Amino acid sequence: MDYFHLRVYRNREISWRAFSSTDSIASKPGIVYHAKNWPMRSPRRFPMRCPRPIPFHPRRFGQLATPLGLVIALLGLFLGGYATWQLQSLKPATAPSGSPAASGAAPSTSTSASAESASVPSQGIFALAKLEPEGGILQIGGLPGDRILEIMVQPGQEVRENQPLIRLASYEVADAELALLDAQKQRGEDLRRIIQDSAQAQDAEAQAKIAQARASGKIDLQLADKKIQLLEGQTASAQDLLARLQQSGQSRLEIEKQDSLLKQLQSELESARISRQHAVEAAERSERLAELQRTSARKNVDRLLMEIPAPLPEAVRLATLRRRNGEINAPIAGKILSLSARRGELVGQFPLMQLADTKRMIAIAEVYETSKAELEQWLKQGGVRAELESALIREMVPEKKLTGTVQRVGSMIGRNQLMPLDPVQDADRRIFEVRVLLDQPDLASRMIHHQATIRLLPKQAEPAAR
Structure with missing residues (x-):
């Protein structure tokens, strides 16, 4: 087998x-x-089992290839860095914009700088500058969450102060609230007028009742007084007659008859006096009742006037404030620079438009810190003038440059915000700001935020050939 x-x-x-x-x-x-x-x-x-051999497998090759690739990558980075360093060392050194080397003036004290400027004409101080409106650019926004209903301006349009720019949806709501409050106020005034007219009629009626009560009481008193006078006269006559009858010795029947008549007259006189007192009291009661009715009518009128639904002044002020916030007006007179709002959009945290007064334009220059002493000395000697140049300015300005006068030199040293277009120049510099008032604001207003090269020169020095 x-x-x-x-x-x-x-x-x-x-x-x-x-x-x-x-x-x-x-x-x-x-x-x-x-x-x-x-x-x-x-x-x-032959044995049934043998030691396990180590066959060739791609995974084992990958374990060896990873360290080898890392070594090759590190070697390539080292060679690339060394080559870059060699190329940088071969380039000529360039001074940053606005530095003493770029401006042609060596850093020194103010005394040496003045002596040098007196002997050698200065080439000026060069720096980067940006065109801005003197009053800055206003960011116009609205209340977040509101919806834009109507846009009433266009970019580039000149607007006056307090001119409506954008109308929001809350404006219509607040306007409807004000209309409702006005209607309530008008209705309340109408009701007040009606109630006051009715109160005047009731007061006139009460006064008429009082006058009638007084007149009636006066007449009753006069009649009572006349009746009392008549009865007093009759009583006195009856007493005299009775006395004469008693003295003359008349019959007893006549005397008793006269005495009975006297007593009747006295009784009627007493009754007349009581009636007069009652008439006085009745007149007083009628007058007091009329006065009470008049007072009650007045209180009723006051109560009705208090119950009239009238809008509160706070509600009117609140609705007026809402309507004012629902319409965005121009805070200053100026020009619409940009418009990012669209009809129907919701108002967010970002501005809806930008507005600026372009009648006065400035250039904000970032000057190297080593030129501060020289620039301040020029200001003390008679002022500093400025010239701005760039490719855009040469195309848009007939004189090929913008001119201006230095207004203010900043006192704070900080990091630059304007970046040079040349990649060789330093991007991180220590600078101070200089504000320059431009002589051509109408031309500069067409180039807002444009970055140009500015040259600062003392006013008594003539521009040197560049």
Whole structure:
């Protein structure tokens, strides 16, 4: 019987097995059979397992390639940096804009600078400058969350102070609130007028009742007084007659009859006096009642006036303030520089437009800090003039440059905000700001935020050839 020597790969384990020619060798999942065709006398002479060999695999090559690639990358970076350093060392050194080397003046004290400027004409101080309106650019915005209803201006339009620029949706709401408050106020005034007219009529009626009560009481008193006078006269006559009858010795019947008549007259007189007192009291009661009715009518009128629904002054002021905030007006007279608002948009945190007064334009120059002493000395000697040049200025200005006068020299030293276009120059410089009032504001207003090169010269010095 012939035997075959098979190498079996299963789960990365290698084993040797002996099979006879009569055995069924079938490939199973995960098992690979590799047979060497040589006959074997006995399978016992070969071991069933052997040490695992180290076959070649792509993953093992990747483990070796990673450190090798890192070494190659570091070597390339080193060579590139060395080449860059060599190229930079070959370039000529350039002085930053506004520095003493660029302006042609060596850094020295004010005494040496004045002596040098007296002997050698100064080339000026060069720096970067930006064109700005003198009053700055106003960022116009609205209350966040409101909606833009109407835009009443266009970019580039000249506007006057307090001119409406943008109308928001809250303007209509506040306007409707004010209209409602005005209607309530008008209705309250109408009701007040009606109540006051009714009160006047009631007061007139009460006064008429009082006058009537007084007149009626006066008449009653007059009648009572006349009746009392009449009864007093009759009583006095009856007393005299009774006395004469008693003295003359008349019959007893006549005397009793006269005495009875006297008593009747006295009784009527007493009754008349009581009636007069009652008439006085009745007149007083009628007058007091009329006064009470008049007072009650007045209080009723006051109560009705208090119940009239009238708008509060605070509500009117609040609605007026809402309407004022719903309409954005121009705070100053000027020109609309940009308009980023669109109809129907919601107002956010960003400005809706930019407004500036372009009648006076300035240039803000960033001058190198070493030129501060020289510039201040020029200001003391008679002032400093400025010249601005750039490609855009040469195209738009007939004189090929903008001129101006230095207004103010800043006292704070800080980092520059204007970046030079030349990549070789320093991007980080220590500068101070200089404000220059321009002589051509109408031309400069067409180039707001334009960056140009400015040249500062003393006024008594003539411009040297550049």
